[in-house]
Amino acid sequence: MRISQIIADHAATFSFEFFPPKTEDAAGVLFERARELAALRPAFVSVTYGAGGSTRDRTRDIVIRMKRELGLEAAAHLTCVGHTRDELIEILENYKAQGVENIVALRGDAPKDADQFEAHPDGLRYGSELVALIREHFGDAFGIAVAGYPEGHPETPSRLRDLDHLKQKVDAGADVVVTQLFFDNRDFFDFRDRCVLAGIDAPIVAGIMPILSRAGVMRMADLCGARLPARLLSRLQKADDDQEVANIGIDWATQQCRDLIENQVRGIHFYTLNRSGATTEIYRRLGARDSEGLEHMAES
Numbered sequence: 001m002r003i004s005q006i007i008a009d010h011a012a013t014f015s016f017e018f019f020p021p022k023t024e025d026a027a028g029v030l031f032e033r034a035r036e037l038a039a040l041r042p043a044f045v046s047v048t049y050g051a052g053g054s055t056r057d058r059t060r061d062i063v064i065r066m067k068r069e070l071g072l073e074a075a076a077h078l079t080c081v082g083h084t085r086d087e088l089i090e091i092l093e094n095y096k097a098q099g100v101e102n103i104v105a106l107r108g109d110a111p112k113d114a115d116q117f118e119a120h121p122d123g124l125r126y127g128s129e130l131v132a133l134i135r136e137h138f139g140d141a142f143g144i145a146v147a148g149y150p151e152g153h154p155e156t157p158s159r160l161r162d163l164d165h166l167k168q169k170v171d172a173g174a175d176v177v178v179t180q181l182f183f184d185n186r187d188f189f190d191f192r193d194r195c196v197l198a199g200i201d202a203p204i205v206a207g208i209m210p211i212l213s214r215a216g217v218m219r220m221a222d223l224c225g226a227r228l229p230a231r232l233l234s235r236l237q238k239a240d241d242d243q244e245v246a247n248i249g250i251d252w253a254t255q256q257c258r259d260l261i262e263n264q265v266r267g268i269h270f271y272t273l274n275r276s277g278a279t280t281e282i283y284r285r286l287g288a289r290d291s292e293g294l295e296h297m298a299e300s
């Protein structure tokens, strides 16, 4: 089922993101984590797409296995990096043949050895072009989610322009927006209000990452520019060890989720980092055993 339809049918959805590991053994471990998280009955899961190499095929394999073996609605991320238009069409044809119904359509980031994103000479420059390509060649065969940036995208200093670009993606046919991770809900609420003003009517799903370690959160903040509020930073600085950092991460993310649900968020997408413990614990603290429980919270 299309993610937009699942969201329309529920008061609030709960979903998980995984990344494809580099080795076959690690892929097996990921599958076990996903099996544990499947017990929470997420509305959908998604699997990211790497900058190149063997993990790209693994994205496809994991998406298909999650759908078939775990019965999860699994969305495949796809980026424009290094691909011609024809290659993108071929990948999508394969997904369609395998019964995959949702694509997270992205431009992608520059590979590690390059300074900035360069479109393939026969490829696409922006996420909006990928959305348009999917609609042009596949009509309504896929639900399409795109990325939104509550704190703005690092390459576009003007938030207004960045929002125009998000609108282009929705106008091209995207039916869901999933946000970059953020640690201060005020950024999300303001972004959501600005989307309404800009006429972006697709449901907006909030991206939440439970902090697992100091090094991990710094790496993520470097990568995507997420702002760490002073109140969170000071708690992290005072923590004695990794276990305490992880507990603070769970506390913080739980409070974020509670506040988002109280404020009618349409969905929460967890950046699980391929672990199951923190997400399961947050779910328990929210008082929901599965997505039905989360829905009751959203309705009450």
Ligand SMILES: Cc1cc2nc3c(=O)[nH]c(=O)nc-3n(C[C@H](O)[C@H](O)[C@H](O)COP(=O)(O)OP(=O)(O)OC[C@H]3O[C@@H](n4cnc5c(N)ncnc54)[C@H](O)[C@@H]3O)c2cc1C
Residues within 6 Å of the ligand: 047, 048, 049, 050, 051, 077, 078, 079, 104, 105, 106, 107, 108, 109, 125, 126, 127, 128, 146, 147, 148, 153, 154, 155, 156, 161, 162, 165, 168, 169, 178, 179, 180, 181, 207
């Ligand atoms: C939910 C989510 C999932 C992600 N999954 C992956 C993944 O699986 N793999 C991966 O490699 N990366 C992933 N990313 C990271 C993403 O690829 C990067 O943030 C990338 O830099 C931008 O991708 P985009 O699709 O948002 O690009 P776009 O929407 O194309 O935007 C990229 C930049 O170009 C600007 N822009 C857009 N259109 C125009 C235009 N017409 N004229 C001028 N400027 C324009 C935008 O404002 C922005 O600054 C994900 C991010 C999010 C939030």
